[in-house]
Amino acid sequence: MESLKLKIYKYDSGKKLLVPFIEGKIPAGFPSPAQDYLEDKIDLNEQLIKHPASTFIIKVIGDSMIEEGICNKSFLIVDRSLEYKKNSIAVVNINGDYTVKKIEKKSNKFFLVGANKNFAPIELNEETELLIFGIVTWVLNPKY
DSSP states (O other), X not given: OOOOOOOEEEOOTTOOOXXXXXXXXXXXXXXXXXXXXXXXXXXXXXXXXXXXXXXXXXXXXXXXXXXXXXXXXXXXXXXXXXXXXXXXXXEEEETTEEEEEEXXXXXXEEEEEOSSTTSOOEEEOTTOOEEEEEEEEEXXXXXX
């Protein structure tokens, strides 16, 4: 099983992270005329974090969730106040180790399932100690 090396970054509501914001949308197809000025600034904390008291940022080591866009060195914004729903991506503690996976039920059995064909699902049983640490709300990936 691939585990996360857990680095947790706590949200500081006293700090604003203001970055320039260009109003409008940018097409990913054909180019369009761009505006030559910045409209405003937005606070990334307000845009990305809905529940500050229960939100953490965790850095991922490994690639078991690559097909979900979670890569080695991705940062996950994780909200501990949310409940797991079908197809959610969760940071879980399984038998003392942290990992990021989906939880699936197949034939009356539960599994932790990655998003990389090189990683087999992890079957959960009565002896498994499982704690859902939080639900991934955003994935931030480095480009380079």
